[in-house]
Amino acid sequence: MAKPKKTPRPKAQTPKGFRDYFGAEVSQRAEMLQKIAGVYHRYGFDALESSGVETVEALGKFLPDVDRPNEGVFAWQEDADADKPGDWLALRYDLTAPLARVYAQHQNDLPKPYRRYAMGPVWRNEKPGPGRFRQFYQCDADTVGASSVAADAEICAMLCDCLEAVGIERGDYVVRLNNRKVLNGIMEVAGLLDPTTPEKFAHERGIVLRAIDKIDRLGPSGVSQLLEDGRTDESGDFTAGAGLSREQANKVMSFIAATTNVLNDMQEDHPQEDQWPDFLRLATEHPEEFKTRMLDYLEGIVAGSKLGVEGVGELRQIANLLQAQDYGPDRIRIDPSVVRGLGYYTGPVYEAELTFEIQDEKGRTRNFGSVAGGGRYDDLVKRFTGQEVPATGVSIGVDRLLAALHAKGRLDTTDVGPVVVTVMDRDRMADYQAMVAELRQAGIRAEVYLGNPKNFGNQLKYADTRNSPVAVIEGGDEHEKGVVQIKDLILGAEIAKSATLEEWKDRPSQFEVPRADLVAKVREILAQHGLEK
């Protein structure tokens, strides 16, 4: 007879690409989400929470003839009912697709425009990489049903307020603003877009957009090559170009170089002000002039395209609205090199970038880069209802923002642990519990050591692992005398570190106080370390 197989123990592991978050990581994210929600709420947006699960049909990213629709998302088929096959369900991959579904489903009950914010995890079935996880948080705000670009302007301003609310200082970020209509306008004047047959040259336009997106990495000459005949990189690989003539390519290049060209023109008229090394100083010091020049410059380039001129007009409206609220180019700046990947944007697009430098995992200095982005998408609800509903919105990458604040040293990663009441006599557990109850009632984080109390060293080691500021000790002697010993663990650690210094020797880190003074003494020590509530 075959021996029964022993079931092997399950592996205690997160699935590939998922991770656990501990202590301060969790509370810092919760705090950040709360601050951003506060700004969204003050701007008049209402909270919405949809579930993590949607029908694949509503998410709408899939081909109906694919057997297993799981490209990029986590999807599964429900069990079949008696009479029909089960629905395909999926985890949401962003918060915008569910918003479109919610708006279409509840539109009769929703105010118009509908302004909502949402925050929560989203899931992507993609190859994980360093710092790239398959579950991460998004924090979005959208206005659905407003065609006015005032809605876009407002979201750019709100994005600035959010960044400052979570601790990104003014000057450490910029919201870069562009317009898909302007991008399409430049395509039109470069001969890559015929408004009567918009599908023509779609492939070439893709090459141009991707080339613009790479300007920081490839520089002007590399981008020029991609606009014309193509480019061979250092490894010898060839990337096909968009096939523009030199003249057409120059038009696109003068578009991408708008900021540099406008600033150089300004420099000529302000010869006494040297803009270097802060390239953008002239723009921030003469915001009105920069705005006017930039918009006139762009209008000049797209002059042959009705769509392009309309797009520049929208940017002008947005810039005027923002200036009226004092959001100048030091915070929000028109920048024609902003593309934004997603195909569905139809008007203004915006992206928040952190401008400070950090060290990457290989020790190289680089700009931190994008932490939020969004734009106008007028076709998303149409899938459901047939009606075009104008919408615009932003998504803030909370995990990226947290990483940025960590990189700048602006988040304290250590959680302050509880006051630990040690157990000297396990029969007097009730006395120790009464102590923590008193401390907690005074609002002080506290706990009794609940492990095996036999080894007292383990209790202090536990307090150390928990990063506890204070330990309380009451043995039999203390109990008889009606006192407790209170150990200042922070001071104790400092003394231990600098034991050679004379000055520490006179500072005791352990105090005997009457039992009745327990709470007062603990509070005093916490206050000395700036830890009072």
Next chain:
Amino acid sequence: MAKPKKTPRPKAQTPKGFRDYFGAEVSQRAEMLQKIAGVYHRYGFDALESSGVETVEALGKFLPDVDRPNEGVFAWQEDADADKPGDWLALRYDLTAPLARVYAQHQNDLPKPYRRYAMGPVWRNEKPGPGRFRQFYQCDADTVGASSVAADAEICAMLCDCLEAVGIERGDYVVRLNNRKVLNGIMEVAGLLDPTTPEKFAHERGIVLRAIDKIDRLGPSGVSQLLEDGRTDESGDFTAGAGLSREQANKVMSFIAATTNVLNDMQEDHPQEDQWPDFLRLATEHPEEFKTRMLDYLEGIVAGSKLGVEGVGELRQIANLLQAQDYGPDRIRIDPSVVRGLGYYTGPVYEAELTFEIQDEKGRTRNFGSVAGGGRYDDLVKRFTGQEVPATGVSIGVDRLLAALHAKGRLDTTDVGPVVVTVMDRDRMADYQAMVAELRQAGIRAEVYLGNPKNFGNQLKYADTRNSPVAVIEGGDEHEKGVVQIKDLILGAEIAKSATLEEWKDRPSQFEVPRADLVAKVREILAQHGLEK
């Protein structure tokens, strides 16, 4: 040639059993979670957030030979790699199974005991019903690695603090406490548990536990029938019994009736105090006596069982610890009829019940019932590591608690909307945006109407839908005069409701103030309605 099929429009619908939450529903839940997290944190618990997705292997609820392991959970198989089949993944169905995985995975880095709290959605692939959804929130705290029942006592106390922190008043809840060891003890004395062959009579014990759980519904005689030969209900359906003799069944019945019997005994010794109609008044007024009598009573019943006596001893320890912190039977009460469904509990079990009555959906009066529960489970981590790790913890059903507060009228369901600045002249949008910017900087929730401004009535209707307290109007005339009109919409609605009353006629609800006084006047109106921040 066949005509190409037209793709039908997708249905805008949540999947069956899921729902959307709007506005105050979202913020009230967030606030409740934050309050509970505050209590957990003060008790020394650290935050943990694991992802919604786990491997089916780690969740460990499934038979290895089932092709599609989706009983009760949402599960799917990852795409196969080149050399091996894809893993089965699933959405977590609670927060305890992931904790066991986390503890086993990270145990070398975690403090011992490990005290963590976690909050977030969980998913169940079950048939949805009224008020029962397939995604809902849990909010848990657990102590892993503490065998002392002091850990259980602490969690019972913390549960009381949580309920009071979210607005359940003392007297409106009770935490009922039992011990699986005592339940097993009564099984042993009733002849349904032989410690040397514990698997014997498992079926009968299941019948007894389910019968105890139904005492409220079936009453003593119905439960007696189930303990003995079985019971035929009103519809004629027969439920098989556990097959106990009358004598054995009486032992179990005297166990279930412990509270009544103990209180009746107490009544004899306190003849001057009438415990009716508040059945438990004697217990709450003589907590020490009730505790001693209850424990002695239970000890008498399980006297023949070593396990049972041990269990009563644990309850005695817990009750003493709680009494030292002043948690008496008005808040936490030993109650032998608490069973708790899950099979994995091994020691103390506890359940928080709201004691007030509500109207159910059919208008019937009933007790609100259970909102939280937990207990000791010493075997959960063993699956991964082979080592037994003692653990105890509680799970609070946040959505149930919110429903309870709503039913009691203790949560205001209406969100206060933003101040709405109307658009009289769309060319002066910048002026209107400047107004909301000022209001927001003063901390006042405000927005410009961003829909089509042509129909002014629609703008006021919008303000009404948003439940806005104030509307601001500045037309051309006002602009020239340097004033704004400020409409008190709350007062306006009151006047409209009681238009016949003379007293209202003299109270204007619209005020003309200098533009510079906009913020001050809005703030004054908000303050009059108790809405200042």
